[in-house]
Amino acid sequence: MTSSRFLVDEVVRELNARREIPWALGERLDGGSQSGAWDLTSADGSQGVLKVATTTDWSRQVIRAVPVVAAVRRAGYPTPAWLASGTTVSGTGYQVQQRVPGASIDSIDLNRAHALIDVLEQQQGLDPDPDRCWSDFLIAERTAGKHSLRVAAQATGHDGRRLLGLCERLTRDADRIDWPRTDLVHGDFRPANVLFDRGLISGVIDIEAIGSGPRAFDYATLLSHLSIESDALALLVAAGCASSRPAVLRACVGHVFLDLVRFMSRNPEIGARERAERARALGDRAEIIDGLTAD
Secondary structure (H helix, E strand, O other): OOOOHHHHHHHHHHHHHOOOOOEEEEEEEOOOOOOOEEEEEEOOOOEEEEEEOOOHHHHHHHHHHHHHHHHHHHOOOOOOOEEEEEEOOOOOEEEEEEOOOOEOOOOEOHHHHHHHHHHHHHOOOOOOOOOOEHHHHHHHHOOOOHHHHHHHHHHOOHHHHHHHHHHHHHOOOHHHOOOOOOEEEOOOOOHHHEEEEOOEEEEEOOOOOOEEEOOHHHHHHHHOOOOEOHHHHHHHHHHHHHOOOHHHHHHHHHHHHHHHHHHHHOOOOOOHHHHHHHHHHHHHHHHHHHHHHOO
16 A cells, blocks of 8 residues: 555546546545555545555455455445445556544453454354465465564564564464364454444454455454453453364464564564564563463
């Protein structure tokens, strides 16, 4: 995704060439470090959020996700409707999703944990894109991606090496797992991508990476959020284990936590001290999860 105003302006021009009532581009919305979301409004009262891809691969994935998102919405999954999508003449993929009320949350208490679990359990058996299976990705990461995960953790120092040891313990049974393949996987199910409005979840956003696989992966991603109250954490871990088997959740947690460190190591804006602090906090969380899920 992109935060480039020049590229966004290009997309809006092409969008408006196909729309009777043009979109007016607003400001960039607050969001994650990997993507840019832009506010759109029009004179007919429509409100949208524009997301633009910057790579050929991700442009293809955005277009691939169009019918998949429509299908899971028909099944009742609470993600905003995509109002427009396509590829510009220069090959840039984009989508405009309906803007829904609500805001992301900073911390997870027990009530919010229950609401998040309700959404995650809606993902059971939806199997939205069998040919894009997160189980295959996790299996590949056990081989092709293992070296880069280890190197990034070790480079973080003592805290990274401690986290690596804990994650290797969590994933020790990963090669014997019969990985689930038929749930919906969001791929980045973090509080930043879940909107709450008056205490209820109003939308799950940034769903472009959607695929099939184990919903335990999304539980693991949620568990990487550091501001979770202790009773909410125990509830989320128990629900994640019940979504398949404890070994599946443990393996997903082991991968997600190390992948976060690898992502930080590739981001020049994140300094060594911040990486070490995050690795330390993830290690503490991994130790708790290990204790809660051990045989």
